[in-house]
Amino acid sequence: MAFSFDSSMTPQATAQAAKPAAELSDLELAQLLAERLAIKPADWHRLNRDRRVRAKEQLAAALVFLLKNSSDEALARVEQAAGWLNHSLQAPPCPSHGDRQAH
Numbered sequence: 001m002a003f004s005f006d007s008s009m010t011p012q013a014t015a016q017a018a019k020p021a022a023e024l025s026d027l028e029l030a031q032l033l034a035e036r037l038a039i040k041p042a043d044w045h046r047l048n049r050d051r052r053v054r055a056k057e058q059l060a061a062a063l064v065f066l067l068k069n070s071s072d073e074a075l076a077r078v079e080q081a082a083g084w085l086n087h088s089l090q091a092p093p094c095p096s097h098g099d100r101q102a103h
Helices: 011-017 026-037 041-047 051-067 071-085
Strands: none
Touching: 026 051, 051 071
16 A cells, blocks of 8 residues: 655655555654644644644654654654653644734
């Protein structure tokens, strides 16, 4: 079974997605999943506070780091995902809007 892909994927991810899943390495599969679950710029304002979306994004990134033998980075992403799910994290203000406080 080949993966479907959208035009927002990177050229490398698009090439990987065109291969049957059985031909991809575990790392390639994890990278495709991480890219698919990452919030796209056009969706940022709509999804940046969605706890499930953010947790999925972080857990997919954690899997990529784990498969790259970067345990510390993987653990940091798992902890971020847990923070989204247990409500100990909140989305930061949008960086493109800057500081809206009056000076």
